[in-house]
Amino acid sequence: MKNGKIIELVDAVKVYKNGVTALDHVSFSVEPGEFVFVVGESGAGKSTLIKLLTCEERVNSGVVFLDGYDLAKLPRRLVPFLRRRVGMIFQDFRLIEGKTVFENVAFAMEIIGTQPEKIKRRVPLVLSQVGLRTKMNMYTDELSGGEAQRLGIARAIVNNPSLILADEPTGNLDPSNGEAIMALLECVNQEGTTVIACTHDKSLVDRMTKRVVEFSNGKLIRDACHSTYSETFSCSDDPGRYSVKPGEIPDEFDDREQSAGNIAQNVQIRIPQVKEIEKYMLDSHKHRTNRRLGRQKYYDETCQQDSGEEY
Numbered sequence: 011m012k013n014g015k016i017i018e019l020v021d022a023v024k025v026y027k028n029g030v031t032a033l034d035h036v037s038f039s040v041e042p043g044e045f046v047f048v049v050g051e052s053g054a055g056k057s058t059l060i061k062l063l064t065c066e067e068r069v070n071s072g073v074v075f076l077d078g079y080d081l082a083k084l085p086r087r088l089v090p091f092l093r094r095r096v097g098m099i100f101q102d103f104r105l106i107e108g109k110t111v112f113e114n115v116a117f118a119m120e121i122i123g124t125q126p127e128k129i130k131r132r133v134p135l136v137l138s139q140v141g142l143r144t145k146m147n148m149y150t151d152e153l154s155g156g157e158a159q160r161l162g163i164a165r166a167i168v169n170n171p172s173l174i175l176a177d178e179p180t181g182n183l184d185p186s187n188g189e190a191i192m193a194l195l196e197c198v199n200q201e202g203t204t205v206i207a208c209t210h211d212k213s214l215v216d217r218m219t220k221r222v223v224e225f226s227n228g229k230l231i232r233d234a235c236h237s238t239y240s241e242t243f244s245c246s247d248d249p250g251r252y253s254v255k256p257g258e259i260p261d262e263f264d265d266r267e268q269s270a271g272n273i274a275q276n277v278q279i280r281i282p283q284v285k286e287i288e289k290y291m292l293d294s295h296k297h298r299t300n301r302r303l304g305r306q307k308y309y310d311e312t313c314q315q316d317s318g319e320e321y
C-alpha cells in the first residue's frame with residue numbers, strides 16, 4: 011500500500027471519447043478505514059471516479075493508485091484479482107434474478123473458488139449481519155427495495171473486501187430505507203472496511219457528518235471532514251489531507267457524531283453479536299491462510315479463465 015493509502019489520485023484527468031472531461035486534474039487520497047461521501051450534481055464525475063477505481067475506465071493522464079497499485083500499469087489479466095478486494099454496491103442493486111437470497115451471496119464466493127463448506131457457513135453469517143437471515147430462501151423479486159439493497163451489501167462484504175465502493179446506494183430507496191442502508195455501511199466501516207459512497211442524498215450526508223469530497227464539472231471543489239452536503243467547513247487547503255486531526259475536533263462536532271450513531275440505533279439493523287464478530291474474524295483469518303496456501307494453483311487456474319473484462 012503506497013504511503014499507507016488505500017486510494018490515491020494524483021492529477022487524474024479523464025476525458026471520454028466524445029470530448030467530455032469527466033475528471034479534471036483531480037488529486038486526493040483516502041486512508042484505510044475512512045468513510046467518505048462523494049457528492050456533486052449529476053454529471054459532476056462521481057461515477058467516473060468509481061469506474062477508474064474498478065478499472066472500468068482508465069485515466070488519460072495522472073495516476074490512480076488502489077491499494078498501492080498504479081492502475082494504469084496493472085496488466086489486464088490481474089484486474090479481476092484487484093477487483094476482488096473491492097465490494098461494489100449499485101443504485102439498481104444488480105442482483106441475480108432467479109436465484110435466492112442465499113444463492114446471490116454464495117455466487118460471489120463461488121466465482122472466487124471458495125469451498126462449498128465455507129460458503130455454507132459464511133453466507134448465513136453475513137445475511138445475519140444485514141438482517142436477512144430469515145429471508146435466505148426467498149427470491150430476489152420477493153424482496154422490498156431496502157431488502158434488495160441489504161442483499162447488495164451482503165454480497166459486497168462476503169469476500170472481506172478492504173474497500174466498499176457504493177454508487178448512489180440509496181438512490182432508489184425511500185428515506186427510512188436509505189437511512190438503514192447508510193447505517194449498515196457505517197457498521198461495515200466500523201469493522202474496518204473503507205467505504206466510499208457517492209450520493210445525492212443531502213439529508214443523509216448532513217446527518218452523518220463524515221468526510222465529504224465534492225465534485226463540480228469534473229473538478230474537486232471541496233474536501234472537508236465532519237461535513238455536510240453543502241457545508242463549506244474545509245479540512246484542508248491541500249486536498250486529500252485533514253487539517254483537523256483526531257483529538258482536535260471541535261466540541262461542537264461531538265453532537266453531530268452522536269446523531270450519526272443514533273441513525274444506527276433508530277433503524278432496525280441488528281448489530282452482530284461479539285461471538286459472531288469473533289467467528290467472522292476467525293473465518294477471515296482462515297480464508298487468508300487458505301488463499302496463501304493455494305495461491306499458485308488458484309492463480310494458474312483462474313487467470314486463464316478470467317479475461318479481466320467482467321466484474
Ligand SMILES: Nc1ncnc2c1ncn2[C@@H]1O[C@H](COP(=O)(O)OP(=O)(O)O)[C@@H](O)[C@H]1O
Pocket residue numbers: 026027028030031032050051052053054055056057058059
Ligand atoms: N461513457 C461515457 N462516454 C461519454 N461521456 C460520459 C460517459 N460516462 C459519463 N460521461 C460524461 O461524463 C460526465 C461525468 O459523468 P458521471 O461520472 O457519470 O457523473 P455523475 O456520476 O456525477 O453523475 C458527464 O458529463 C457524463 O455525461
Ligand SMILES: [Mg+2]
Pocket residue numbers: 056057058177
Ligand atoms: Mg453517477
